[in-house]
Amino acid sequence: MSELRLNAVRKRFGNLEVLKAIDLTVANGEFVSLLGPSGCGKTTTLRCIAGFEFPADGQILFDGVDLTQTAPEKRDIGMVFQSYALFPHLTVQENLSFGLEMRNIPEPERKRRIADVLGMVQLVGFEERFPRELSGGQQQRVALARALVIEPSVLLLDEPLANLDAALRDDMRFFIRDLQQRVGITAIYVTHDQSEAIVMSDRIVVMFDGEIAQVGSPKEIHDRPISKRVAEFVGKSNFLKGKVESRRTDGAVMLAAEIGPIHATAPATTSAGDTVECLLRPESMRTGALDGLENQFPARVEDIIFLGNSVSVHLTIGGGHRILALLPADFLAVPGDEVHIGFSAANVWCLP
Amino acid sequence: MSGAAPDARRAFLLVVPALALLVAFFVLPYFSIIIMSFREPATQGVHGGGFTLANYVSAVGDTFILRKLGETMLLGVGVTVITLLLGYPVAYHLARMRSRWNGLLYTFILAPLLVGLVVRTFGWMIILSNGGVANQALSWLGIIDDPLRLMNNYVGVTIALAHVLLPFLILPLLANIQAINPEVETAARSLGASRWRAFWRVTLPLSMPGIQAGAILVFVLSISAYVTPAMLGGGSGRTMSVLVVQYLVENFRWPAGAALAIILAVAAIVTVALFFALTHRVTRKLP
Ligand SMILES: Nc1ncnc2c1ncn2[C@@H]1O[C@H](COP(=O)(O)OP(=O)(O)OP(=O)(O)O)[C@@H](O)[C@H]1O
Ligand SMILES: [Mg+2]
Numbered sequence: 001m002s003e004l005r006l007n008a009v010r011k012r013f014g015n016l017e018v019l020k021a022i023d024l025t026v027a028n029g030e031f032v033s034l035l036g037p038s039g040c041g042k043t044t045t046l047r048c049i050a051g052f053e054f055p056a057d058g059q060i061l062f063d064g065v066d067l068t069q070t071a072p073e074k075r076d077i078g079m080v081f082q083s084y085a086l087f088p089h090l091t092v093q094e095n096l097s098f099g100l101e102m103r104n105i106p107e108p109e110r111k112r113r114i115a116d117v118l119g120m121v122q123l124v125g126f127e128e129r130f131p132r133e134l135s136g137g138q139q140q141r142v143a144l145a146r147a148l149v150i151e152p153s154v155l156l157l158d159e160p161l162a163n164l165d166a167a168l169r170d171d172m173r174f175f176i177r178d179l180q181q182r183v184g185i186t187a188i189y190v191t192h193d194q195s196e197a198i199v200m201s202d203r204i205v206v207m208f209d210g211e212i213a214q215v216g217s218p219k220e221i222h223d224r225p226i227s228k229r230v231a232e233f234v235g236k237s238n239f240l241k242g243k244v245e246s247r248r249t250d251g252a253v254m255l256a257a258e259i260g261p262i263h264a265t266a267p268a269t270t271s272a273g274d275t276v277e278c279l280l281r282p283e284s285m286r287t288g289a290l291d292g293l294e295n296q297f298p299a300r301v302e303d304i305i306f307l308g309n310s311v312s313v314h315l316t317i318g319g320g321h322r323i324l325a326l327l328p329a330d331f332l333a334v335p336g337d338e339v340h341i342g343f344s345a346a347n348v349w350c351l352p
Numbered sequence: 353m354s355g356a357a358p359d360a361r362r363a364f365l366l367v368v369p370a371l372a373l374l375v376a377f378f379v380l381p382y383f384s385i386i387i388m389s390f391r392e393p394a395t396q397g398v399h400g401g402g403f404t405l406a407n408y409v410s411a412v413g414d415t416f417i418l419r420k421l422g423e424t425m426l427l428g429v430g431v432t433v434i435t436l437l438l439g440y441p442v443a444y445h446l447a448r449m450r451s452r453w454n455g456l457l458y459t460f461i462l463a464p465l466l467v468g469l470v471v472r473t474f475g476w477m478i479i480l481s482n483g484g485v486a487n488q489a490l491s492w493l494g495i496i497d498d499p500l501r502l503m504n505n506y507v508g509v510t511i512a513l514a515h516v517l518l519p520f521l522i523l524p525l526l527a528n529i530q531a532i533n534p535e536v537e538t539a540a541r542s543l544g545a546s547r548w549r550a551f552w553r554v555t556l557p558l559s560m561p562g563i564q565a566g567a568i569l570v571f572v573l574s575i576s577a578y579v580t581p582a583m584l585g586g587g588s589g590r591t592m593s594v595l596v597v598q599y600l601v602e603n604f605r606w607p608a609g610a611a612l613a614i615i616l617a618v619a620a621i622v623t624v625a626l627f628f629a630l631t632h633r634v635t636r637k638l639p
Pocket of ligand 2: 042043044158
């Protein structure tokens with residue numbers, strides 16, 4: 001187990017600057033996700049940490065030890081791949097044994113550790129199977145077991161769930177998170193799926209174009225994004241334009257918005273007189289009992305899409321502004337109905 | 353239920369042309385050679401009236417023939433090993449590297465096949481003869497005083513065969529390595545294997561089917577080659593194939609020549625089977 005630190009790591013492929021001064025600290029036992037669109041440099045960051053790419057500049061420190069130029073096999077990492085990358089010519093047992101043999105661990109201990117880990121991933125009895133004789137989910141768990149059995153100090157996962165079907169993916173999210181917590185291992189998880197990052201991580205690192213846009217807890221990233229781009233990437237968004245009328249020291253602001261006056265929350269950098277754009281998440285909107293909600297508006301229902309456990313509703317408010325709301329599935333209205341919606345000031349976030 | 357039989361029949365119809373070709377051009381000639389090898393020799397006509405084992409008995413009892421057989425097998429193994437050592441890195445490179453030089457490399461690999469056999473062999477004669485390019489270059493560099501004997505022995509034959517057979521090793525191997533997920537090597541290294549150990553424990557066993565296919569092609573083609581050993585081998589570099597042709601064409605000893613051909617074929621099959629047995633352990637577990 002250890003702390004991992006990236007100091008101004010840069011990487012280029014030819015003329016393309018893929019990583020532009022990445023700074024990141026991952027605490028011992030922490031689960032950190034790298035989240036970003038395709039091509040933003042997530043895999044490259046992970047490969048630099050693993051030692052398969054060497055940064056042009058900057059340092060990578062494991063527990064304070066500079067391993068920037070060290071070969072991957074000397075780094076004490078465990079890695080899980082999107083393709084699983086199990087050894088097709090070896091059985092499950094032999095796949096797990098590989099890393100232990102590389103570490104010259106004697107046979108009885110190898111056996112014991114493999115049995116332990118297979119228990120953890122619930123694959124006892126599969127020792128003699130070949131990877132091709134396993135389902136995708138089982139292969140994924142073998143890959144996880146193979147990375148964990150060597151008891152690495154850092155676990156690196158590159159979109160490990162991308163090849164699984166939706167239902168299995170949901171299960172595996174919790175499975176991996178739970179396993180990471182039980183083992184207490186430092187984990188870095190690459191994904192471009194925001195909901196995956198949100199449910200699994202202690203902290204999320206949002207990356208765009210080789211740069212870190214924001215680092216924070218899932219809640220911070222979701223509710224208090226630093227830019228419109230982060231807001232849009234992390235979830236469905238409504239943006240409300242307005243002018244700050246007044247501001248209290250605790251960040252509560254009064255806004256003259258296009259849809260009318262609203263109560264909102266702003267970062268310290270925002271002051272009265274600023275023109276701002278605010279984020280209002282569809283899921284923070286309410287109908288029915290609106291007691292205690294600072295912002296209440298009449299709205300007209302435009303259309304409703306049933307999503308199973310909720311409904312996605314397009315509304316027009318404040319004189320023709322379309323806005324999206326995610327409401328409980330018991331929301332009974334039809335297009336054309338007039339309803340009242342409300343949302344709290346805490347849920348209207350003025351983007352800095 | 354009723355669909356199975358017509359489907360199977362239709363599928364069978366598809367293989368009929370190939371089967372006919374195989375029988376007409378492969379099985380029948382072999383069959384006639386086998387029969388020929390058991391005929392009695394004759395001076396008036398191709399063979400005598402009866403059947404006999406004498407052709408085999410005298411061939412197996414002839415130390416010259418046995419030595420030639422051994423040398424031919426060794427030549428085959430030698431050419432296979434050389435092409436494997438030269439070809440594996442090339443196949444691996446082509447399979448794994450995204451380089452703009454790949455197209456050029458492909459051309460170089462296939463080039464020997466684009467030039468006619470006789471012309472190519474003449475080229476090697478120019479290079480390998482006593483006063484040839486290779487010896488001139490070596491003596492100019494001061495590496496040798498007297499010319500090396502590169503022709504009229506197995507050295508020249510080995511070099512020329514390795515040159516022309518290299519693509520037969522590289523192409524199946526290339527297809528094989530391309531089909532291996534490159535991430536398994538990455539995974540091996542993340543588990544603590546050095547580059548070399550990752551290759552030895554993961555990539556090499558996974559590429560064994562390609563090695564087998566390429567090696568068998570090269571081996572079979574080199575022991576059955578005729579033009580190259582006939583032109584470059586001279587007297588001491590004569591292979592079994594050259595000997596067989598000599599028997600058939602020059603000496604007109606068809607039954608004895610046929611027996612030599614069959615002995616060569618059996619030796620080749622035994623060698624290939626041995627090779628399979630040796631590599632089987634590795635490939636057994638492959639999908
Ligand atoms: N070996 C390489 N040579 C040249 N360019 C590369 C190489 N590897 C990655 N790149 C480029 O670097 C950029 C970042 O790639 P990277 O694989 O890190 O993206 P990613 O965030 O993991 O994307 P994805 O979600 O699609 O996996 C991309 O533009 C990619 O084309
Ligand atoms: Mg990637």
